[in-house]
Amino acid sequence: MQRITVFFEGDGAGVGGLAWGQQQVWRAMVEVGTSMSMGGVVPVTDGRVVADFADELRFLMSRFAALRSRLIFTEPWHATSVDACHLVQQEVVAHGEAALEVHDAAPGEDPAAVAAALYAQWRARNFDYEHEWPIREAVVRHDGAVTHVVVQISHLVADGSALGTMIRDLAARDPQAPPPMPPLALVAAQRASTRQTDIAMRYWETALRSLAPRRLPEAADRGEPRWRQVVWRSPAMLPAVERAAAVLGTDTGSVLLAAYAVAFNAVTGQTAPFATQVIVSNRFRPGLADVVSPLAQNGLVVLDVDGTTPAEAVDRARRAAMNASKHAYYDPAARLALLDRVGPVDLAVFYNDRRVGVIEAQTARDTVPTAADVEAALPLTELVSERPMAYFNEKLMINVDDVVDVVQLTVEVDTHHLAIGDLHRMLAAMEAFAVSASADQAVASM
Structure with a gap:
């Protein structure tokens, strides 16, 4: 497995609490003990190469501040208590680097099975909320060609409709389109409500x-x-x-x-x-x-x-x-x-x-x-x-x-x-x- 380093930068940096919906999700995540992640495996049939997916990951990380966020637990028990949702903090960074994984299917190996096995491994492993970005992305190659892309996103930063927004904006890649409201701006607006x-x-x-x-x-x-x-x-x-x-x-x-x-x-x-x-x-x-x-x-x-x-x-x-x-x-x-x-x-x-x-x-x-x-x-x-x-x-x-x-x-x-x-x-x-x-x-x- 190879890791491609992807550099990113974007707006909305800072430290703050969790938004209301995030608090509800975090409470549920603590109760059930999983990241309640979303994503899956998508076949690649349009000839895109590894560099294209690195560019896509760079776009997502740069445009959506939520993907540049990690949690801060002021006290260790904040990470395990369902009653500490309002005490959990999140930090959004202005720049950094992410990794795109590249997995090569062996000769004679089914790349779809390789992709499915990777996604199953990811689903079985919770995100490291303090040290890992809330998105994982990998591509699977077979005979040098990319056959599948695997993506997993923590429910703490997105829901189904948010995924739709990301997919739409990724397809458009409009440099003039302003990014959506960053999470810390949402937190501030809710505190005033x-x-x-x-x-x-x-x-x-x-x-x-x-x-x-x-x-x-x-x-x-x-x-x-x-x-x-x-x-x-x-x-x-x-x-x-x-x-x-x-x-x-x-x-x-x-x-x-x-x-x-x-x-x-x-x-x-x-x-x-x-x-x-x-x-x-x-x-x-x-x-x-x-x-x-x-x-x-x-x-x-x-x-x-x-x-x-x-x-x-x-x-x-x-x-x-x-x-x-x-x-x-x-x-x-x-x-x-x-x-x-x-x-x-x-x-x-x-x-x-x-x-x-x-x-x-x-x-x-x-x-x-x-x-x-x-x-x-x-x-x-x-x-x-x-x-x-x-x-x-x-x-x-x-x-x-x-x-x-x-x-x-x-x-x-x-x-x-x-x-x-x-x-x-x-x-x-x-x-x-x-x-x-x-x-x-x-x-x-x-």
């Missing part, structure tokens, strides 16, 4: 005080692997939620959230308002669309679906989601202090609609899906995979995946709180709700 935090905390406190302390049953060992990941796919659910959204004049996200709320309460036997934390990107806020930093924070959805029709449940979900998004930008320390003051409320139930590319790529349908479209796809519902997890730091999290042509859900669950059989029933109930919401008789009242 005390009113935003105050408004958000008033919403959270009212919502928290309206909830029952427990959302799921007390822990019980059922003799099955405790932490499980389930991937479930429903081709029928997509036309169902599209049909319901079209008739109700809303978005598919509201239909899916309502399906979750109704199914959760049905399976757990609750009539109290449904509550879940949701992941809100915050990129809809002025000036934040292209910031290279994790901007997502937890929002809180509270939704009463007891005795509602599907159409009513969808409308309430739409309004609840808007309220959650509006109040999901705040100083995390203020939220933690509020939770301590209000007392124990079980908030370990999550929902994350991570459809970005799918939604952006959607075009208006010429026709609304029919009930026959939904019915024809119902036999195609499948459990794609189910595997044990080494650890899961919540009780239930449903992710709506960014997959075309179907609704695909990736679910993590603590079976001490929700048995795997109950989870399967919940997924089936979500699909049944979507089908019901798409039926003419269900939406005619709106």
Whole structure:
């Protein structure tokens, strides 16, 4: 393996704290003990050589101050405590050097396998937050030609949308385009946003005080692997939620959230308002669309679906989601202090609609899906995979995946709180709700 030294320089240098989204990510990273990194292996088919990738890495490091950042732990325990997020510092440097790794596949060796093995090694090794840049990049060569590029980026400095910004700017290479807001400028702006935090905390406190302390049953060992990941796919659910959204004049996200709320309460036997934390990107806020930093924070959805029709449940979900998004930008320390003051409320139930590319790529349908479209796809519902997890730091999290042509859900669950059989029933109930919401008789009242 060869290392190519890449020199870089850029603006935004200094020392400061972590931005709000970074604090949330850092807390999660400490809890699960991983860098929660993003990236992958991409085949190279356009003839680029090692020097081209060195230039690309130089561009990324120079343009995006987040990639020139490393952490400073004033006290050693700051690196391991979930309660020290607000004490962790970051330093952005003005210039320095990074390394592009070059791996040569041996004669007869599959370069794709070499690239995949390297990425697996990287994923198994946490970033050295104090001494390593939060980006790793390598190329794999075979017979002298570059066949693959491997990239890994720590979640502490970017989320999926930030990666999109970096990819777009890398393709454009416009020397006149001003760089996005650097992380320390974002930190300064957030510190001045005390009113935003105050408004958000008033919403959270009212919502928290309206909830029952427990959302799921007390822990019980059922003799099955405790932490499980389930991937479930429903081709029928997509036309169902599209049909319901079209008739109700809303978005598919509201239909899916309502399906979750109704199914959760049905399976757990609750009539109290449904509550879940949701992941809100915050990129809809002025000036934040292209910031290279994790901007997502937890929002809180509270939704009463007891005795509602599907159409009513969808409308309430739409309004609840808007309220959650509006109040999901705040100083995390203020939220933690509020939770301590209000007392124990079980908030370990999550929902994350991570459809970005799918939604952006959607075009208006010429026709609304029919009930026959939904019915024809119902036999195609499948459990794609189910595997044990080494650890899961919540009780239930449903992710709506960014997959075309179907609704695909990736679910993590603590079976001490929700048995795997109950989870399967919940997924089936979500699909049944979507089908019901798409039926003419269900939406005619709106």
